[in-house]
Structures are given as C-alpha cells and as structure tokens.
Amino acid sequence: MEPGVHFMDGNTACAEGAIAAGCTFFAGYPITPASEILERIANRFPEIHGSYLQMEDELASITAILGASWAGRKAMTATSGPGFSLMMENYGLGLMTETPCVIANVMRGGPSTGLPTKVAQGDVMQTRWGTHGDVGVIVLVPSSPQEMFDLTIEAFNMSEKYRLPVIVLSDEMVSHMTEKVEIPPKEELNIIDRKKPKDPPSEFLPFCPDEDLVPPMANAGEGYSVHVTGLTHDEEGHPSVDEKTQNRLVTRLIDKIRKNADDILKYDEYKTDDADMIIVAYGSVYRAATEAVDMARDQGYKVGLLRPITIWPFPEERIYDLARNGTKTFLVAEINFGQIVFEVERCTAGSAKTYLAPKMGGSIHTPEEIMERIVAINQEKIPDFKE
C-alpha cells in the first residue's frame, strides 16, 4: 500500500500491517467482528502473490498457517472468541513446535456466541492459559487502527524472532473504529526474519537453542529433513517420554519469553510520575481511561495511567516498583469481571490496594464511569479488591 496518511478501520489496518510485515499466507474462517481482516487480505493477496485460503473451520485455519510457516511463509489467521476457542488446540501445537505465525483475535462479548457484534475483553486469560500445559506466550493489545498496523508488524517480528505464534488481541471497538493510519515507507519498517541454521544438515539439531534460547529454523524443502512433533521432543526433534527432556523443553519454551522479556515487553505510561492512584487499562478502554485521568487531574486527584501493550508478558516489575514507590492504589478498568486485575494485585505484592472497574461487554467504559470509581475509591465507598 502507498506510504502516507490513510483513513481506515482497525481490521483493514491489521491486514495492511500483515502485508507490510511480509505475510504471504493467510488461512481463515469468517467470523464477526474479524471478517474484514480476511476480506482485505483476500482482496489484496493477488497483487502480492500471496495465498489466501478460506478453510472449513478455525481448527483448519490455524493448522494450515502452521504448515505454511514450516514451508517458509510468514503466515496469519484472524478470528474472534468462538473461533479462538477452537484454535486453542493448535495454538498449543504452534507453541510446542516453535512455529512462527500470527493470530489476530478480535474480542467480542462471550461466553459462547455471546455478543457477536459488540466489544468485550474476556479473552485475556484465554490467550495466556487457554491451551493445555505450561506455555510462554506473547500477546499484543492495540488501542487504535494505527496500532493495529504497527503491532501486527511487531507481532510478525516477535513471532519470527522468538519462534512462536504471537497473538494480536484486538477488540470489536478498535477493529471497527475508523481513524487516521500512517503507513511508513517500506525502507523505514523494521522487519525481522527467522534465524536460519548455521550447521550443515548432517549436524543440524532443529530444536537446539542458541544463547537466546531460540533454535534456528530449517524450513521444509531445504534439505534438513526435520522432524516436528507435538510430543515432548529432544534437541533433534525426536519424541521422548523422559522427564528430563520434558523439563528441559518446557522450561525453555517458557524461559525464552521470560528471559527475553526486556526485549519483548512494551507498556505506556501517562502522568504516573506523581500519581497516588494508577489506572491500568488496555485496548479500547485505554482511550476512555486517558480521558478519565485528565478529568481526575482537573478535580485535583493525582491519577496516572499504565497501559500494557504486551499484555503477555505482563509488566510485572514496573507495577511492583510503582507499588513500592508511592502509588497507593491501582484501579483496573477492563471489559470483563476481572482478569488483569489479578495480575496487578499479584504484582503489587501487598504494597498497594487494587480496585476493579468491571464491565460485562457491549460497550466500553465511559470516562465518567471511570471517574465515578476514582471518586468512590477516594471516599472509601467501595471495597478494595481483596475484600
């Protein structure tokens, strides 16, 4: 797409971000409110010689992109809650087989079919723990169409660098909002590609990590004769039922995210320097929370805002530091009955109080609603989250 300023919705920006990142393979299944991503890709792929596949369901969609990734393509799928639930199985396969790819999940109201056309943020913990077993994950949460573009590129970069499926966790509001999106010239984009093997095929061990805990990746057809399995496997890729192999593999899959968190982690702060109270909000709610901070400041409350951009890994250390260095209360505003609030409470480690402004989905918090909470907390009218 032409560099410059465009006016587009979040889903379109997501598709354009994928193309800018080098995505040439997309498999998907239509679902509200993510379908525009598929439609844009289907429209644009002939000109970039990409492969768009409309699959029979979301199980097939995610599995096909794993296959395409091993064929050497940058690959993506997009969905919403019900489809995302189906994808959990092969999200796990992607994590276990260290397969780079990107999943855009545009959150809508749940559980089950829920509110197909309306916003919610109920899938945050599902991205972290939705697939069985212990995993380390990367999940990026955009708050605007511009970030749908930028963070989709970032998701591809992280997936290639750390070899895992990375999730772009949008919501209906961000995806369907139309705003200014600035597309930089191609040469200004930072695009990362997967590491290639340095050893010859006779010596190459496809799951033996480098110092950064990420193994170089040999694609199918390159003569390395790789074996890839969802079973616990050793460095050669061979299945093993050995407890030590399980310990080494699974710990590494988690540690390659944990120990590289300085590189992966992203968050934003607004007026946190002198804040007594910090609002934690992400996705579309972040926008209302920014307004609420300004309203509170006008009324003399020292309120700031922390927005996780990578919701996983979570900015644990930053919240711990803030809690120990003057912030007395955290208020988490999210469109669910409390998911990230547990993380915030955990990270404060008892040094601050944590409150929740929940919402069950259908619309985002208004700044006034958040403001009411701020006042009520200051007047000690609502209980701390622990109570």
Next chain:
Amino acid sequence: MSIRKSRDWFSPDYMDQKPKKGASHGLHPLDNYLRKDRIPHIWCPGCGLGITLNAYLRALKDSGIAPENTAVVSGIGCSGRAAGYVDVDSFHVTHGRAIPFATGLKVGNRDLVTTVFSGDGDLFAIGGNHFIHAARRNVDFNVICVNNFNYGMTGGQAGPTTPTEAETSTTPWGGFEQPFNLPAVAAGAGAVYVARWTTYHVEELIKSLKEALDKKGFCFIEILSPCPTGYGRKVGLKTGVTTMRYFKENCEVKNDADPTDVALDPKDPKSKIIVGKFIDREAPTYQDERGKVFEAARSKLGVK
C-alpha cells in the same frame, strides 16, 4: 528488569545439553529413507503398519522424487508415528489435523511432494471435516489411510470404520453404528484418485502409491491393515498372520468398481472385501484454479 525472577532457580542449563545427531544401524534397503536411530519402531507384532510404510517408501524410491522435496504429515495414533520414522521433512501434528497442516505446507511450497499418512480414526472421525474439504478443493497431496477398524493406540475402541456388530473395548455388548465406506466418501468429496488395498496386496499397493505420488490433485488410498492387539483378538483375527490369510482369502480385486458398491458388509466383520483402483480422473487442482483467478486479478489491477 521487566519480569520478576523468582522462578529462575528452576531453569536447567540449556547450552550444556547439545547431543550428537543419531547414528546409523544401517542394513535395510530403505535405510536412506528412514531415521535409522528411531528403529525399532513402536508397532506391535503382527501390525500392518510396517508393510504400509515399507510400501510407501518403495513407491517413493521408485518414483525418483528426491527425499528433500518430500514431506510426510501424520496425525495422532499408531499410524501417526510413521512421520517419526521417515527421513524426510516430517510432521507429527495434532489429532485429526494432518490434512489442514498438509494443506498449508503444500500451498506454502508447491514443490513439496506431500503425503498424509494416518489412520482411520484420525482422518475420518476427528479429522473427517478436513478430509472432505481438502478433497473438494483438490489440493495436490496424497492421503494414505491405514484402516485397522479401530482406535489401536488407545486400546481398541470402536471408531468410524468399525464393522457394525464387532465387539471392541467400547462396544463390549456388540456395536450398532454404521461404518463409513471410505472410498465412497473420498470419491463423493472429489478425490481424483481413489484406491483400496490391504497389507496382503503389497505389489498393487506400491503401484497405487507410486501413481498417487506422480499424480496431481487429491489422491486417496485406503489400506486395510491387521491390528491383532486392538481389534483382531476380539473378532477372531488374533494374529497378523490370520488377518493376512483372511485378506488373502476374502478379497476380490475389482478395478474401476463404483466406490458406492465397495462398502464392507457392516454386519459381518469377516465379509468379502472389494479392493482395487476405483477412481483415476483428471481435474484442475486448487493451486491451478487459484493461479488462474489471481492471474486474471493481477491483469485487471495492472500489476505483475
């Protein structure tokens, strides 16, 4: 530091673990196609999977396709382990998902001669939807279905191909479901090549596998195979040899038979079995058709 370090003490030393790549034990004529250090395999005595894998590898060797241009994708189950023994790019994926994985692999790199090697439960119960859609699209890969009439690895439970009245570990009082007639499913969904053989028909099977490897489009080969441990012991086919003898005595070769006429008698686990090559037709593949449409789109858009 961005992440709290309380769990660091638990991490093993990853760099210390670099093993050597496996060594050859090398006597078998197909050694070049096998991950030799993975042999012996896990399959039971009397199982038909060794014959089936052998036939596939012989067909691959005969076809002259370079191993580096070959990929094997398996699902879960005894047959799913085949991917672990072949020394080509091989993928052992989740239960039922071998076909969509192969779809992505093949569409991602059309030079890879791709074969799905899996079982009846994997391909037609949990993976049934993927099977019919890949056949409908006519994606260019082969599906080898080793049909042993039951879920072998999990202990001989009834599946989508179990003959109706067969006793299994989940039909201890006798079965009551209608099994699939797999060649009819494949042909009805659009496969361009459909054959059925048994592990007794090795030469015919190798020929069919080679034809499938050479053919463009979605090719399906069903291989009836003994499972003395899981299935046979309850239906009077207690060893691999008795099952092979049963195949020898009860099969009838009928090439070009209408696939809807080749159903195994669901009432009788020991009924007459029709084998042969049933379908061999030409149809444009998924990638050919998409290529045409995308080419037309590019000329409309004025891009190369």
